[in-house]
Amino acid sequence: MLKTSHTLKAQxxxxxxxxxxxxxxxxxxLLAFDVVTIGFFVVSSFMDDGSWMIAADLLIGxxxxxxxxxxxxxxxxxxxxxxxxxxLADIIxxxxxxxxxxxxxxxxxxxxxxxxxxxxxxxxxxxRQRYAVFVRHEAVIQAIVNLLVFIFVVTAVVYVIQxxxxxxxxxxxxxxxxxxxxxxxxGFGDITLTGTSGRLLAVIIMxxxxxxxxxxxxxIFRPQKVKYTCPDCGLNxxxxxxxxxxxxxxxxxxxxxxx
Numbered sequence: 001m002l003k004t005s006h007t008l009k010a011q012x013x014x015x016x017x018x019x020x021x022x023x024x025x026x027x028x029x030l031l032a033f034d035v036v037t038i039g040f041f042v043v044s045s046f047m048d049d050g051s052w053m054i055a056a057d058l059l060i061g062x063x064x065x066x067x068x069x070x071x072x073x074x075x076x077x078x079x080x081x082x083x084x085x086x087x088l089a090d091i092i093x094x095x096x097x098x099x100x101x102x103x104x105x106x107x108x109x110x111x112x113x114x115x116x117x118x119x120x121x122x123x124x125x126x127x128r129q130r131y132a133v134f135v136r137h138e139a140v141i142q143a144i145v146n147l148l149v150f151i152f153v154v155t156a157v158v159y160v161i162q163x164x165x166x167x168x169x170x171x172x173x174x175x176x177x178x179x180x181x182x183x184x185x186x187g188f189g190d191i192t193l194t195g196t197s198g199r200l201l202a203v204i205i206m207x208x209x210x211x212x213x214x215x216x217x218x219x220i221f222r223p224q225k226v227k228y229t230c231p232d233c234g235l236n237x238x239x240x241x242x243x244x245x246x247x248x249x250x251x252x253x254x255x256x257x258x259x
Contacts, residue, residue: 012074016074040056044056058098061098064090064094064097065098068091140216143216147212154179154209158178158179158201158205161197161201166193178193182205183208183213184209228252
């Protein structure tokens with residue numbers, strides 16, 4: 001039994017961490033699955049419940065549970081793995097998916113499901129390691145991901161909190177419309193959040209949303225920088241063609257492709 005356990009762990013480590021073509025294909029499949037499930041949860045949030053959606057939730061939940069178990073088995077520090085933000089989000093999402101068979105596909109389960117968007121940070125890390133174009137535009141992509149995650153998670157929260165008590169929030173589209181108009185400071189005023197909790201939520205959307213928008217704009221329009229840590233002063237962003245550190249003047253050697 002112990003030998004079988006060690007064999008299984010070795011095989012899983014080879015698939016999840018190995019360098020073979022089989023391991024690479026397996027990780028690409030997981031990456032594609034992450035992207036598809038994130039997209040599914042975003043799109044399904046605008047759709048009416050149905051038996052097919054419950055079946056899809058259960059199937060996705062089973063796959064995520066197997067993947068979670070495999071990652072836990074190969075984790076060197078299992079307690080550290082369990083307390084990571086992405087892991088906690090996956091546990092909550094798995095619970096929300098598998099519990100539909102008992103509790104039904106209620107709105108509060110959908111807001112938990114939106115936490116799967118946190119997995120996009122894992123997807124971004126995986127893609128960055130494989131494609132140079134993502135490395136070159138990492139800051140812009142990261143800013144866009146942060147903004148999109150914020151929008152869809154907050155939209156789910158707005159829907160769950162306001163839909164039962166606010167006639168202006170009848171579906172996810174209404175919640176998304178309110179979220180976007182609020183964080184862009186457009187504020188048409190045709191939909192407002194009711195109650196103390198609604199007003200506090202609107203304040204959070206405005207404060208954090210505007211900050212994320214400004215961060216995205218600064219990232220897009222500021223001059224492009226490359227990451228290189230100066231050995232003397234520690235400055236880690238420089239112009240692509242820099243030969244001296246702008247902070248301390250040290251000669252630096254940034255690798256380029258000669259373009």
